[in-house]
Amino acid sequence: MNTNGTVLIVDDEPVGRKTLKALLFTEGYDLAFAANGPEALALAAELNPDVILLDVMMPGMDGFEVCRRLRAMPDQAEVPIIMVTALDDRAARLEAIEAGADDFITKPFDRVELRARVQAVIRLNRYRKLLQERTRRREAEEEARRQENELLLLQEVKRLQDEFISNASHELRTPLATITLISGNLDALYDKLDDDRRHKMIQDIRKQARALNQLIDGVLDISRLDQGRISGERHSLDLAGLVLEEIERQRPLAEEKSHRLMVAVNGPLPVWGDAGQLRQIVRNLLNNAIKYTPAEGRISCQSRIFADNLAADPTWPGSDQLPEGSWVGLRVVDNGVGIAPEQLTRLFERFYRVQPQSVIPGTGLGLAIAKELTELHRGRIAVVSQPGSGTTFAIYLPVADA
Numbered sequence: 001m002n003t004n005g006t007v008l009i010v011d012d013e014p015v016g017r018k019t020l021k022a023l024l025f026t027e028g029y030d031l032a033f034a035a036n037g038p039e040a041l042a043l044a045a046e047l048n049p050d051v052i053l054l055d056v057m058m059p060g061m062d063g064f065e066v067c068r069r070l071r072a073m074p075d076q077a078e079v080p081i082i083m084v085t086a087l088d089d090r091a092a093r094l095e096a097i098e099a100g101a102d103d104f105i106t107k108p109f110d111r112v113e114l115r116a117r118v119q120a121v122i123r124l125n126r127y128r129k130l131l132q133e134r135t136r137r138r139e140a141e142e143e144a145r146r147q148e149n150e151l152l153l154l155q156e157v158k159r160l161q162d163e164f165i166s167n168a169s170h171e172l173r174t175p176l177a178t179i180t181l182i183s184g185n186l187d188a189l190y191d192k193l194d195d196d197r198r199h200k201m202i203q204d205i206r207k208q209a210r211a212l213n214q215l216i217d218g219v220l221d222i223s224r225l226d227q228g229r230i231s232g233e234r235h236s237l238d239l240a241g242l243v244l245e246e247i248e249r250q251r252p253l254a255e256e257k258s259h260r261l262m263v264a265v266n267g268p269l270p271v272w273g274d275a276g277q278l279r280q281i282v283r284n285l286l287n288n289a290i291k292y293t294p295a296e297g298r299i300s301c302q303s304r305i306f307a308d309n310l311a312a313d314p315t316w317p318g319s320d321q322l323p324e325g326s327w328v329g330l331r332v333v334d335n336g337v338g339i340a341p342e343q344l345t346r347l348f349e350r351f352y353r354v355q356p357q358s359v360i361p362g363t364g365l366g367l368a369i370a371k372e373l374t375e376l377h378r379g380r381i382a383v384v385s386q387p388g389s390g391t392t393f394a395i396y397l398p399v400a401d402a
């Protein structure tokens, strides 16, 4: 077995085969011979040669046909083929190119030229095979990596789902336990309690029931988001209209706490999205500002368009991180209790509350939902806060083209 490669010589004439053998056998190749087309095809399939020297003129299946058939075989489609033609046979050369040959040599052979061509074609073929092998290996590695990532992602999704279910049932049990306890006491002690006491207990039960209701709404929203069912109906909308409507809905709550509500939302703020979902984002942010600001606070809501060439504004959190493009910005600013820096990073986690046992009712889901809905609209949400001085939440949505 020689190591310089395998050369398949195809020629119907014994003299032709013998000449080529004489010219090549000192070069360290493994030589194989076929005397006709069908034999050549069978040997090529069996030996996988590094080059085929193919005579054009053969009875039955001629060299062009053999060449075409080789090119049609998946394993041989790229095997180097050198056609052997008669001197100056221009028509044969053209046909050989069309049939898929890589090179020609002419009879009678020039010994140096023949050896050089065979060597060059074999070397090129080696590089090609090496490259193919490398590409194949890289593709296999990439595929393995992709599958591994997919598996990790699936495991993470499963873990998050389990965590969500366990958190949700824990959170649901708390108000339920209180309702069970108070209603049990009410039942057992009914005759011993005065009207005021009974009234207070019923109010407590109603409060817990409301909390339960809110939680179930939140849990359903989140699980619908997870399952991709909140894809909503997308329309071209003016965010300003939605925000102003939502502010009017929340105004009574703000007035109950004697907050000053300042609004500077100027349309049009063209966005692309689902009105209900966008309203929910705004509602959650406004509602938090009202809830987490002590009575007689100041709450403001402002809008602004961030165009490509507009510099980031430090009073708009996250505006320095916006990708290129035009963005509708909406900001809710309060002068409430604020949030400590170490808690800011966890704020958008599901069920996260800065003070879990706070007297202020809440589920810890509002910001998680706001963030996920904002991202569903290809938007961003950001926050800055100073404990004791107040908090600013900002959302940015891509400006919808007219």
Ligand code: ADP
Pocket (backbone or CB within 6 Å): 284, 288, 289, 292, 293, 334, 336, 337, 338, 339, 347, 352, 353, 354, 355, 361, 362, 363, 364, 365, 366, 367, 368, 391
């Ligand atoms: P919750 O139902 O508890 O309000 P959110 O997900 O809306 O849940 O908010 C998570 C936590 O972030 C809240 O419990 C609160 O501690 C804090 N928070 C949210 N908004 C504000 C704000 N405007 N000012 C101060 N703290 C806030």
